[in-house]
Amino acid sequence: MESTLITDALARIGAFWDADAATYDQATGHHPQTAIEWAAWRAALIRLLLPPPARILDVGAGTGFLSLAAAQLGYTVTAVDLSPAMLQRLTSKATAAGLLITAVVARADELPAGAWEAVISRHLLWTLPDPLAALRCWRTASPEGRLLLLESLWGAVADPIERGRSQARDWLRRLRGIAHDHHAPYDDAIRSALPLGQGTTPERLIDLVGQAGWPASRIERLTDIEWAMQRQLPLPDRLLGVTPRFAVTAG
Ligand SMILES: C[S@@+](CC[C@H](N)C(=O)[O-])C[C@H]1O[C@@H](n2cnc3c(N)ncnc32)[C@H](O)[C@@H]1O
Numbered sequence: 001m002e003s004t005l006i007t008d009a010l011a012r013i014g015a016f017w018d019a020d021a022a023t024y025d026q027a028t029g030h031h032p033q034t035a036i037e038w039a040a041w042r043a044a045l046i047r048l049l050l051p052p053p054a055r056i057l058d059v060g061a062g063t064g065f066l067s068l069a070a071a072q073l074g075y076t077v078t079a080v081d082l083s084p085a086m087l088q089r090l091t092s093k094a095t096a097a098g099l100l101i102t103a104v105v106a107r108a109d110e111l112p113a114g115a116w117e118a119v120i121s122r123h124l125l126w127t128l129p130d131p132l133a134a135l136r137c138w139r140t141a142s143p144e145g146r147l148l149l150l151e152s153l154w155g156a157v158a159d160p161i162e163r164g165r166s167q168a169r170d171w172l173r174r175l176r177g178i179a180h181d182h183h184a185p186y187d188d189a190i191r192s193a194l195p196l197g198q199g200t201t202p203e204r205l206i207d208l209v210g211q212a213g214w215p216a217s218r219i220e221r222l223t224d225i226e227w228a229m230q231r232q233l234p235l236p237d238r239l240l241g242v243t244p245r246f247a248v249t250a251g
Pocket of ligand 1: 010013014018030064065066083086106108121122123124127128
């Protein structure tokens with residue numbers, strides 16, 4: 001039986017994201033801000049996934065930009081998330097865009113029944129109590145399929161140069177009075193109990209993906225997406241660049 005520690009942590013994590021849903025899309029790194037950025041994400045999906053109309057499961061889909069980009073390309077998308085409020089935002093956006101996306105409130109390691117040709121996920125693994133169990137569960141849900149993880153290099157695990165850039169970006173943001181990326185800081189006690197709560201290195205991810213039974217992992221830096229994001233920034237910010245993005249694929 002699962003420990004009450006984990007169920008309590010999941011309840012608090014779910015509550016954080018429910019409260020974050022209203023403002024999540026306002027942060028530049030959370031949601032594409034320009035048509036070029038959307039186009040760069042669509043290009044990455046087409047390059048890294050099987051051709052549409054494959055059945056895709058987006059885990060920890062949040063307000064759903066990835067699900068929306070996949071649905072725009074003709075994929076059949078199911079979006080799963082712990083937070084009903086995040087999924088509500090996703091569903092409103094899908095309806096407004098005339099896109100059909102099935103949204104299911106569920107844990108990343110307790111998926112709805114179904115068979116998928118690919119499992120995709122962005123920026124979820126760091127907030128899971130057991131990322132390895134989730135990756136194993138996704139393999140079971142897509143035994144012959146493709147895994148696509150979209151991640152970025154942040155937190156204590158980033159190299160010192162990137163950490164310095166990130167601090168400078170934070171400083172510029174505060175100087176301009178731009179709100180933080182989230183409605184509140186993440187609970188420190190929870191974050192420090194999460195295996196990837198301080199960020200993750202590409203090496204660690206590749207190792208976890210292999211341990212979970214996904215074969216032949218590959219990695220690439222998402223320079224096109226970084227380029228599309230940088231184009232919208234004012235000059236001093238452009239010199240600092242954006243958080244490095246990368247994709248890990250397997251299967
Ligand atoms: C950083 S957001 C990423 C959202 C989206 N993938 C994106 O890239 O914008 C993390 C998302 O994971 C969801 N989440 C957190 N823990 C989860 C869990 N155990 N199972 C399913 N979803 C979870 C949160 O509700 C939130 O929507």
